[in-house]
Amino acid sequence: MKFGVVVFPGSNCDHDAWYAASHNIGHQAEYLWHSDTDLRGSDCVILPGGFSYGDYLRCGAISKFSPIMAAVKKFAAEGGLVMGICNGFQILTECGLLPGALVRNRGLKFICKPVRLQVGTTNSPFTSAITPGSELTIPIAHGEGCYIADDRTLDELEAEDRIAFRYLDNPNGSLRDIAGVLNKERNVMGMMPHPERATEPLMGSSDGLGVFHSLVSAFATHK
Amino acid sequence: MSQITPEVVAAHSITPDEYERIVSILGREPNITELGIFSVMWSEHCSYKSSRVHLKKLPTKSKLVVQGPGENAGIMEIGADAEGNPWCIAFKIESHNHPSFIEPFQGAATGVGGILRDIFTMGARPIAVMDALRFGPLDDPATGARNRRIVDGVVHGIAHYGNCFGVPTVGGETVFEPSYSGNPLVNVFALGVFRKDQIFYGKAAGIGNPVIYVGAKTGRDGIHGATMASGEFTEESKQKRPNVQVGDPFMEKLLLEACLEAMQTGAIAGIQDMGAAGLTCSTCEMGSRAGTGIEIDLMHVPQREVGMTPYEIMLSESQERMLLVAYKGREGEVLDVFRKWGLDARIVGEVKDDGMMRVRDHGKIVAEIPSRPLADEAPLYHRPYSKPLRTAPMEAPAFASKDLTKDLYTLAGSEDLCDKRWIWEQYDYMVRTNTVQGPGGDAAVMRIKETGTSVAMSLDGNGRYTYLDPREGAKLMVAECCRNLAAVGAEPIGATNNLNFGNPERPEIMAQIVEAIEGMAEACAFFETPITGGNVSLYNETLGDPIFPSPVLGIVGLMKTQMPAGIAFREAGRDIYLIGGIGAADEVRMGGTQYAKQVIQQLWGLPPRLDMTFEKKVQGAVREIVAGGFAESAHDVSDGGLAFCLAESTFGNEVGAAIELDSTLRPELLLYHEGPSRVVVSTSDAAAVERIAAAHGVPAVKIGTTAGSELVIRNRGEVLIETGVRALKQCWAAALENKLHAEVHA
Numbered sequence: 027m028k029f030g031v032v033v034f035p036g037s038n039c040d041h042d043a044w045y046a047a048s049h050n051i052g053h054q055a056e057y058l059w060h061s062d063t064d065l066r067g068s069d070c071v072i073l074p075g076g077f078s079y080g081d082y083l084r085c086g087a088i089s090k091f092s093p094i095m096a097a098v099k100k101f102a103a104e105g106g107l108v109m110g111i112c113n114g115f116q117i118l119t120e121c122g123l124l125p126g127a128l129v130r131n132r133g134l135k136f137i138c139k140p141v142r143l144q145v146g147t148t149n150s151p152f153t154s155a156i157t158p159g160s161e162l163t164i165p166i167a168h169g170e171g172c173y174i175a176d177d178r179t180l181d182e183l184e185a186e187d188r189i190a191f192r193y194l195d196n197p198n199g200s201l202r203d204i205a206g207v208l209n210k211e212r213n214v215m216g217m218m219p220h221p222e223r224a225t226e227p228l229m230g231s232s233d234g235l236g237v238f239h240s241l242v243s244a245f246a247t248h249k
Numbered sequence: 250m251s252q253i254t255p256e257v258v259a260a261h262s263i264t265p266d267e268y269e270r271i272v273s274i275l276g277r278e279p280n281i282t283e284l285g286i287f288s289v290m291w292s293e294h295c296s297y298k299s300s301r302v303h304l305k306k307l308p309t310k311s312k313l314v315v316q317g318p319g320e321n322a323g324i325m326e327i328g329a330d331a332e333g334n335p336w337c338i339a340f341k342i343e344s345h346n347h348p349s350f351i352e353p354f355q356g357a358a359t360g361v362g363g364i365l366r367d368i369f370t371m372g373a374r375p376i377a378v379m380d381a382l383r384f385g386p387l388d389d390p391a392t393g394a395r396n397r398r399i400v401d402g403v404v405h406g407i408a409h410y411g412n413c414f415g416v417p418t419v420g421g422e423t424v425f426e427p428s429y430s431g432n433p434l435v436n437v438f439a440l441g442v443f444r445k446d447q448i449f450y451g452k453a454a455g456i457g458n459p460v461i462y463v464g465a466k467t468g469r470d471g472i473h474g475a476t477m478a479s480g481e482f483t484e485e486s487k488q489k490r491p492n493v494q495v496g497d498p499f500m501e502k503l504l505l506e507a508c509l510e511a512m513q514t515g516a517i518a519g520i521q522d523m524g525a526a527g528l529t530c531s532t533c534e535m536g537s538r539a540g541t542g543i544e545i546d547l548m549h550v551p552q553r554e555v556g557m558t559p560y561e562i563m564l565s566e567s568q569e570r571m572l573l574v575a576y577k578g579r580e581g582e583v584l585d586v587f588r589k590w591g592l593d594a595r596i597v598g599e600v601k602d603d604g605m606m607r608v609r610d611h612g613k614i615v616a617e618i619p620s621r622p623l624a625d626e627a628p629l630y631h632r633p634y635s636k637p638l639r640t641a642p643m644e645a646p647a648f649a650s651k652d653l654t655k656d657l658y659t660l661a662g663s664e665d666l667c668d669k670r671w672i673w674e675q676y677d678y679m680v681r682t683n684t685v686q687g688p689g690g691d692a693a694v695m696r697i698k699e700t701g702t703s704v705a706m707s708l709d710g711n712g713r714y715t716y717l718d719p720r721e722g723a724k725l726m727v728a729e730c731c732r733n734l735a736a737v738g739a740e741p742i743g744a745t746n747n748l749n750f751g752n753p754e755r756p757e758i759m760a761q762i763v764e765a766i767e768g769m770a771e772a773c774a775f776f777e778t779p780i781t782g783g784n785v786s787l788y789n790e791t792l793g794d795p796i797f798p799s800p801v802l803g804i805v806g807l808m809k810t811q812m813p814a815g816i817a818f819r820e821a822g823r824d825i826y827l828i829g830g831i832g833a834a835d836e837v838r839m840g841g842t843q844y845a846k847q848v849i850q851q852l853w854g855l856p857p858r859l860d861m862t863f864e865k866k867v868q869g870a871v872r873e874i875v876a877g878g879f880a881e882s883a884h885d886v887s888d889g890g891l892a893f894c895l896a897e898s899t900f901g902n903e904v905g906a907a908i909e910l911d912s913t914l915r916p917e918l919l920l921y922h923e924g925p926s927r928v929v930v931s932t933s934d935a936a937a938v939e940r941i942a943a944a945h946g947v948p949a950v951k952i953g954t955t956a957g958s959e960l961v962i963r964n965r966g967e968v969l970i971e972t973g974v975r976a977l978k979q980c981w982a983a984a985l986e987n988k989l990h991a992e993v994h995a
């Protein structure tokens with residue numbers, strides 16, 4: 027399986043996603059430059075964490091105009107697997123691939139710490155390898171991770187089983203404790219916690235492996 | 250052009266003697282641009298003119314030192330990768346004290362930016378940042394509100410810059426004293442890694458090679474920042490806000506990636522960041538180091554504002570800029586990389602063979618100064634020194650505790666000793682997934698993916714100790730820093746220092762500087778931790794009130810990559826050992842402790858006594874115990890003494906302890922003295938701990954067992970301390986936020 031990790035100017039978890047996919051999961055991983063339009067045969071595109079274009083406007087607001095995102099949108103429309111982590115999640119909501127928005131944390135401060143998550147659904151290519159209902163410890167590191175959407179959208183997400191992860195001790199004020207969501211077609215997921223930072227014991231947790239293993243098995247079945 | 254009058258010279262903080270020297274170097278009177286250039290290069294901040302003669306006393310060499318002081322950062326070799334290529338680390342500490350007082354957010358942010366550039370300008374990718382912070386008390390009726398604002402701004406500034414840049418902030422320390430009220434200290438340490446064959450130096454080599462300016466455009470910000478940092482604060486200083494630079498971490502991130510990529514092309518001959526004294530410093534230093542000269546024309550310098558004078562362009566400290574020298578004919582390769590990253594890159598001049606720094610503006614020469622005298626022949630001052638300043642009494646006041654358990658709560662809830670989570674959770678301490686142990690431990694541990702080894706690092710400094718005895722205080726600082734590394738199982742290999750002091754023109758302050766440097770030199774030589782670079786920050790005074798003498802040391806060490814034991818007790822029923830024993834203490838040597846500060850609220854006497862030979866043995870034993878995996882937890886005894894060390898060990902997993910001591914010391918001393926050379930270890934393999942300690946010739950005293958949810962400390966059967974772990978932990982955990990959000994009604 028081949029992971030493509032998009033590098034925007036200001037991405038800073040690109041290396042971490044690349045390292046997790048290639049080193050800790052043992053699959054191919056390649057960087058994709060923001061001004062390119064070629065996904066180089068990626069089977070799954072990761073939009074990594076960071077501060078794309080400095081995030082001086084609204085997080086992810088500039089990235090959605092980058093040439094690579096046009097290719098990513100097309101890829102997603104054709105059923106390709108797209109995962110946005112942290113800043114990547116913000117970009118996915120900005121460009122409309124996922125509903126809702128991410129705003130300043132309730133406490134107005136950047137927070138970096140491991141948090142407890144509950145998997146919301148295992149019916150997705152991002153979570154299928156995780157035991158239903160299980161609790162994971164995965165770090166967050168964000169200043170703008172408070173997930174918001176209108177009630178109707180939130181109801182719809184719940185009704186359609188599209189909440190990938192929920193916080194057990196909501197750190198940022200996200201509505202309905204939402205930490206990660208899926209699109210309607212279930213091939214695009216965004217999450218604020220960093221699964222790539224929890225892929226080996228030395229990182230303090232290996233609970234993020236579940237996400238990558240799910241992707242790998244989804245790809246194997248699909249193929 | 251402005252007339253050079255004695256008033257103009259004085260306004261540039263240049264003495265009449267220094268002016269004469271300038272005239273003799275030039276063989277004529279300087280013009281205003283040249284005067285400005287001399288004033289920044291010869292400022293205390295850039296030239297170390299007051300400290301240089303004493304800094305020479307520091308040990309700087311070992312077989313691992315690749316680059317000692319004098320470059321942008323020190324470099325040490327750490328081992329080889331799988332292919333046998335040797336790898337290195339580059340590290341250094343720098344202060345941004347003055348700007349952080351005037352504008353805390355930007356001051357601290359650009360402090361981080363500056364030290365990061367020092368690291369990656371050498372070719373190393375920064376992988377860790379730590380900060381030593383000193384502030385005024387948070388609840389002082391007169392200054393508390395301002396101090397709280399400064400804390401908030403500084404922490405936010407560090408978080409903003411480091412998080413966005415993508416370097417983890419993995420540790421540090423934060424201390425509060427009234428003497429820092431008008432003069433907070435922000436010392437930032439950074440460390441990077443690279444292959445030994447990829448080191449770059451700030452040298453303008455190769456006559457005829459093009460000189461290229463890259464990064465942010467030059468604006469009017471930060472003009473004379475270095476000169477500001479070389480004077481005391483007065484009422485007028487508050488008007489100096491425009492002297493503080495404004496940082497853009499996004500730009501710096503691009504600059505990092507572009508520089509490292511450009512270095513890979515092999516087309517770069519030398520590179521240096523523009524930090525203090527900006528274009529001036531990089532131009533003359535690069536020429537001076539290579540024995541060449543650089544000629545530039547300011548018309549090519551990218552400018553943010555219109556109508557900037559040569560004086561302003563040369564003295565601007567706009568951030569996120571680099572000057573590099575490319576091999577002639579290959580400049581296109583370099584320019585292409587910067588274009589790819591969307592950065593300005595312009596050829597502004599070339600390397601010359603005449604040793605002159607020549608600055609033109611649209612062809613017309615506006616400054617022409619020989620590089621070497623400008624960069625390296627700043628006046629050296631043998632400033633007179635007397636006895637170190639101190640007003641504290643030697644004799645101890647009469648003190649007797651009413652409630653030793655309550656005293657422990659006072660310590661745990663104090664600004665200095667309380668949980669600093671509120672600070673470090675605002676820092677991304679994990680990005681790049683190398684953080685094996687982040688903030689909250691004795692030392693931070695970063696794995697080096699390429700070599701399979703890890704680097705441990707610790708920042709330390711104790712202004713109260715150094716105030717009471719600069720020489721012994723400095724030695725204690727070195728010892729504690731090394732002990733912190735031993736507690737995670739690492740072997741110290743090198744150090745960087747930041748010397749924060751008051752006005753060196755006062756003999757009693759100069760004496761503090763001299764004694765602290767000499768103490769540090771002695772201890773660094775003894776512990777085999779050469780100083781590979783650092784920073785001196787003097788004139789830390791406001792309206793004549795100096796800070797405590799506050800040297801800060803960053804020590805790095807090597808270890809195999811493994812999870813360190815951590816400071817927290819893991820499970821009940823484990824044996825607890827005090828490696829090094831109870832130690833000696835008396836009333837006079839209690840005067841610099843946290844107990845004296847927080848409970849008795851006085852300062853007197855002397856710092857704890859240090860026996861370096863014994864200390865080294867204790868560290869050897871602890872290192873072997875921890876590295877061998879025989880400890881479930883290890884925590885060095887320092888601020889707050891044994892009782893607070895034990896308390897902190899119970900917090901992590903809320904595992905209590907039953908301690909039985911056997912000592913003739915009076916309880917206040919037994920529990921709270923801060924004698925060095927002691928580490929608390931919990932273990933499930935008592936035999937191994939005892940065997941290793943015995944082999945090193947140090948006592949391993951079994952002081953109790955981990956147990957339940959209470960911390961109980963007895964001495965010869967008498968209960969001294971008895972508390973629930975959770976209640977004490979809550980006091981410790983909530984204190985900082987409570988104080989920061991307190992409204993003070995004066």
